[in-house]
Amino acid sequence: MPDGILVFIEQRQGRLKKSSLEALSEAKRRISEIGGEVAALLVGDKVAGLSAEVAKYGPKKILLAESAELAQYSTEAYAGALADAIKKFSPKFVFAANTAMAKDLIPRVAARMDLPCVSDVVDLSTADGKLIATKPVFSSKAQAKFEFVDGSGFLTLRPNVFARSESQNGASPQTEPVALSPVTVRARVVETHAAEGGKVELGEASIIVSGGRGIKGPENWGVLQNLCDVLGAALGASRAVVDAGWIDHQHQVGQTGRTVSPQLYIACGISGAIQHLAGMSTAKVIVAINKDPEAPIFKLANYGVVGDVLEIVPKLTEEIRRLKESS
Amino acid sequence: MKIAVCVKAVPDTATKIAIAADKTHIEKTGVRFIASPYDEFAIEEALKLKEKLGGETVAFSLGGDEVTDVLRDALARGMDEAVHLKDELFADLDPLSTAKMLALAIANGGFDLILCGQQGVGGDNNQVPSLLAELLNLPQANVVVKLEIENSKFKAEREIEGAHEIVEGSLPVVISAQKGLNEPRYPSIKGVMAARKKEIAVKDAAALNAKEKLAATKVKLVELVPPPARTQGKKIEGDADAQVKELVNLLRSEARVI
Numbered sequence: 001m002p003d004g005i006l007v008f009i010e011q012r013q014g015r016l017k018k019s020s021l022e023a024l025s026e027a028k029r030r031i032s033e034i035g036g037e038v039a040a041l042l043v044g045d046k047v048a049g050l051s052a053e054v055a056k057y058g059p060k061k062i063l064l065a066e067s068a069e070l071a072q073y074s075t076e077a078y079a080g081a082l083a084d085a086i087k088k089f090s091p092k093f094v095f096a097a098n099t100a101m102a103k104d105l106i107p108r109v110a111a112r113m114d115l116p117c118v119s120d121v122v123d124l125s126t127a128d129g130k131l132i133a134t135k136p137v138f139s140s141k142a143q144a145k146f147e148f149v150d151g152s153g154f155l156t157l158r159p160n161v162f163a164r165s166e167s168q169n170g171a172s173p174q175t176e177p178v179a180l181s182p183v184t185v186r187a188r189v190v191e192t193h194a195a196e197g198g199k200v201e202l203g204e205a206s207i208i209v210s211g212g213r214g215i216k217g218p219e220n221w222g223v224l225q226n227l228c229d230v231l232g233a234a235l236g237a238s239r240a241v242v243d244a245g246w247i248d249h250q251h252q253v254g255q256t257g258r259t260v261s262p263q264l265y266i267a268c269g270i271s272g273a274i275q276h277l278a279g280m281s282t283a284k285v286i287v288a289i290n291k292d293p294e295a296p297i298f299k300l301a302n303y304g305v306v307g308d309v310l311e312i313v314p315k316l317t318e319e320i321r322r323l324k325e326s327s
Numbered sequence: 328m329k330i331a332v333c334v335k336a337v338p339d340t341a342t343k344i345a346i347a348a349d350k351t352h353i354e355k356t357g358v359r360f361i362a363s364p365y366d367e368f369a370i371e372e373a374l375k376l377k378e379k380l381g382g383e384t385v386a387f388s389l390g391g392d393e394v395t396d397v398l399r400d401a402l403a404r405g406m407d408e409a410v411h412l413k414d415e416l417f418a419d420l421d422p423l424s425t426a427k428m429l430a431l432a433i434a435n436g437g438f439d440l441i442l443c444g445q446q447g448v449g450g451d452n453n454q455v456p457s458l459l460a461e462l463l464n465l466p467q468a469n470v471v472v473k474l475e476i477e478n479s480k481f482k483a484e485r486e487i488e489g490a491h492e493i494v495e496g497s498l499p500v501v502i503s504a505q506k507g508l509n510e511p512r513y514p515s516i517k518g519v520m521a522a523r524k525k526e527i528a529v530k531d532a533a534a535l536n537a538k539e540k541l542a543a544t545k546v547k548l549v550e551l552v553p554p555p556a557r558t559q560g561k562k563i564e565g566d567a568d569a570q571v572k573e574l575v576n577l578l579r580s581e582a583r584v585i
């Protein structure tokens with residue numbers, strides 16, 4: 001009988017994804033309603049060393065799927081490893097963070113198991129003992145609540161939405177290897193190029209400073225980057241400025257860009273078109289700086305500053321710098 | 328080179344969304360349906376590959392009446408054929424069941440390449456391409472911004488967080504398109520005229536050999552709700568210096584985010 005939750009813990013080059021630990025924390029919060037135990041799965045080559053960090057979040061078990069073939073992500077090898085771990089642990093649900101890797105991997109394994117998947121979940125609840133997953137739909141103009149008909153399936157959770165919490169009870173988890181079945185890998189990653197992005201990755205950033213057409217020209221990115229630097233923030237952008245060639249598409253937030261959910265989103269000279277809002281409306285706190293008091297972004301903003309970005313942002317940067325230096 | 332393109336008809340992202348009385352659908356009247364924007368990149372890539380390598384392009388779409396215009400538009404852009412998967416059994420299918428139906432339609436067609444969009448906007452599932460690849464037992468590359476095909480091999484550049492991965496493998500393959508892959512063309516007047524005369528093949532569950540059970544959805548939409556209301560925002564007034572002081576103060580003491 002399937003029971004419990006298996007959490008896929010993502011690592012690349014030995015670095016754990018913070019959002020996977022959020023998924024693990026949420027699994028722990030849900031387990032009493034679902035029944036059984038929480039197990040965490042680490043996949044890679046020599047990843048046992050990451051167990052100690054994962055253990056802090058209190059899984060009952062840590063499953064290790066290790067082989068040289070798993071050193072670099074490939075859909076087929078990782079799908080094989082996850083499927084093997086599922087057969088071993090036989091969970092009711094599989095949780096993962098909704099990252100590029102999970103978007104590629106999780107549906108593939110869901111199809112193999114003939115189980116459904118709900119992706120980009122922002123809230124979980126239970127009704128009549130059934131897990132209900134809520135996700136934004138139609139550019140965040142609505143939210144859909146889904147029930148798993150057979151009480152079993154896969155969920156990917158939006159990064160930065162679920163709290164990461166270390167476990168209080170100190171019992172250390174059992175570590176178990178996963179026996180891997182042979183797989184044929186027909187598509188392989190042969191190279192990885194770091195994108196010419198900012199210093200902080202958008203999806204994981206807890207603060208994002210985003211610029212739109214209101215920053216006037218690409219020569220003014222430095223003004224926003226200075227604010228990013230004092231805040232440790234990632235740099236985002238509207239589509240208008242990406243299309244204008246002012247910045248790489250990697251920075252675009254919105255419907256046809258990245259979906260982000262930071263603690264703080266500072267929109268600078270962005271009008272707030274629905275397609276932009278689709279990518280950032282679950283941010284905890286939204287600040288809008290715009291010279292047009294009627295700009296739609298102000299409807300969503302917790303704090304609205306009517307003014308010229310090129311005047312406000314440098315002052316803001318200085319003020320925060322002063323504050324950080326004095327504290 | 329035989330290429331299948333999966334196209335999803337979705338509400339234009341700019342339209343107002345009204346939740347219907349049954350709480351599990353949106354009001355369709357007055358809503359303009361378009362191909363999911365990423366599917367336009369998939370169509371364009373199919374057309375470009377055909378121009379280069381020769382062959383045949385077929386568009387597949389599962390859905391209700393809204394699909395017709397979307398497939399007609401795909402034909403107008405230059406797709407050779409269009410197949411509409413349409414049945415009452417297909418209403419409200421989840422991604423897995425949708426992929427199963429598409430897989431039945433595509434499986435024995437002799438396709439070398441199956442192109443999808445990386446995301447059907449609206450539902451925002453990012454699932455069907457990987458599901459389809461598994462169901463068809465093919466390799467995959469998702470969120471692709473550059474694609475090269477040569478001698479039954481593919482080389483795809485895909486976007487991940489903060490980096491690009493170059494994936495190589497053998498055909499047939501399922502590829503999902505990301506913005507940046509190409510610049511979609513508009514249909515020409517000649518194309519629009521020609522598309523009017525083309526027939527859109529309609530396939531129902533029986534024609535696909537899909538049993539009722541196969542089409543049944545495994546996640547049920549319980550209800551659609553409006554997005555959670557955000558708290559009424561504060562407008563910060565005054566001259567720039569005063570505004571900045573107050574903003575920093577609020578972010579620090581009220582919102583506690585810096």
Ligand SMILES: Cc1cc2nc3c(=O)[nH]c(=O)nc-3n(C[C@H](O)[C@H](O)[C@H](O)COP(=O)(O)OP(=O)(O)OC[C@H]3O[C@@H](n4cnc5c(N)ncnc54)[C@H](O)[C@@H]3O)c2cc1C
Binds near residue numbers: 212241256270272275
């Ligand atoms: C299918 C589809 C998908 C899309 N996907 C996306 C997406 O992923 N992301 C996205 O962002 N957009 C997307 N868009 C585009 C979207 O509709 C808007 O066109 C875009 O977001 C506008 O960008 P913007 O706010 O920078 O520019 P504008 O709308 O031109 O707004 C500029 C703002 O800057 C303000 N401003 C000007 N000067 C100053 C100044 N000196 N100081 C302060 N404020 C100033 C103006 O008042 C204005 O509000 C999509 C559109 C479609 C149709």
Ligand SMILES: Nc1ncnc2c1ncn2[C@@H]1O[C@H](COP(=O)(O)O)[C@@H](O)[C@H]1O
Binds near residue numbers: 422442444451456
């Ligand atoms: N009903 C459908 N008919 C045809 N193709 C679809 C359908 N649903 C999804 N797809 C394809 O799968 C891609 C990703 O969709 P999704 O998994 O819904 O985000 C889309 O861009 C389409 O290429």
